[in-house]
Amino acid sequence: MYLKTTASRPKIFNGTHLKYLLLLLLAGSLGARAQESQVHEEVVVKSTLLKKDMKLALYLPPGYATSTRKYPVLYLLHGGGDDHTGWVQFGEMQRLVDEGIRAGRVAPMIVVMPDAERTYYLNSAAGTYQYEDYFIQELIPYIEKNYRCRPEKQYRALAGLSMGGFGSLLYALHHPELFSACAAMSAAVRTDEEINALPHDEFLRRYRTALGEVPANAHRITDFWNQNSILYLMQNLPEAQKTAVRYYLDCGDDDFLYKGNATLHTLMRDRNIPHEYRVRDGGHTWSYWRSGLPAALEFISQSFHH
Incomplete structure (x- = not known):
């Protein structure tokens, strides 16, 4: 018995077929990209209060482009030597957030990284450069108007490092009605003794934008200072606000800001203010903050899930 076989002929694609295949490949590529996270580094907010354009970097989670879902928002604040791109460029936040979301440890979220210059996230003492007012009255409404946010x-x-750790604590204490959680890493919290011991030029370098040209012989611990001092605000936190915000503190054992962070932890323990406190091996470095961000994101996500 013989079986008759016929060789299959190679398919010949004409221009229409090729065009169709290219469209399919393009659609598949675009669909895959739509499921990836995106970072936009140069978003501009026109500020009436500051009378200038303010920049921010923005992380949109995987699937944002193709969904109608509303997302929680984390405001991730940079340190004094950086700008709005610091967490993206040096902190590798996109990779770390993506990994946490994929592993199910981190909630899909929008992450906003504003440029705070060297304001310490403060309104200025002279009332001429009100960064905190901009953040609360203009930035947050802008984000919630232009992106799909849970309001x-x-x-x-809030979360942040160094100056941004200070800022995250400051806004949580000033505006507990707005924020559910605060994760402060290597927060630039200093005791009054440390503030008074700073050399004059160093004090001005850090605080000039907020405090102005403070004379060398002037008192540094003023009413304005106390209104914005993390230690003073925590010491005087009303009983009703002790559980208004969940707090997470993380500072390396070799960090020069150890004293302020340890003092804050002790104060919160003594006043029975719930918080988590971490001391890990490391200093005031990006490697420390990169290694600490995943746990901070998990802490924040627990608040979003409550």
């Missing part, structure tokens, strides 16, 4: 307090949080 409730439960779905809004």
Whole structure:
């Protein structure tokens, strides 16, 4: 018995077929990209209060482009030597957030990284450069108007490093009605003794934008200072606000800011203010903050899930 076989002929694609295949490949590529996270580094907010354009970097989670879902928002604040791109360029935040989301440890979220210059996130003492007012009155409304955000307090949080750790604590204490959680890494919290011991030029370098040209012989611990001092605000936190925000502190054992962070932890323990406190091996470095960001994101995500 013989079986008759016929060789299959190679398919010949004409221009229409090729065009169709290219469209399919392009659609598949675009679909895959739509499922990836995106970072936009040069978003501009026109500020009436500051009378200038302010920049921010923005992380949109995987699937944002193709969904109608509303997301919680984390405001991730940079340190004194950086700008709005610091967390993206040196902190590798996109990779770390993506990994946490894929592993199910981190909630899909929008991450906003504003440029705070060297304001320490403060309104200026002279009332001429009100960065905190800009953040609360213009930045947050801009984000919630232009991106799909969950607008409730439960779905809004703060985190930051160094100057940004100070800023995240400051806004959590000044505006507990707006934020559910605060994760401060290597926060630039200093005791009054440390503030008074700073050389005059160093004091001005750090605080000139907020405090102005403070004379060398002037008192540094003023009413304005106390209104913005993390230690003073925590010491005088009303009983009703002790559980208004969930707090997470993380500072390396070799960090020069160890004293302020340890003092803050002790104060919060003595006043029975709930918080988590971490001391890990390391100093005031990007490697420390990169290694600490995943745990901070998990802490923030727990608040979003409550």
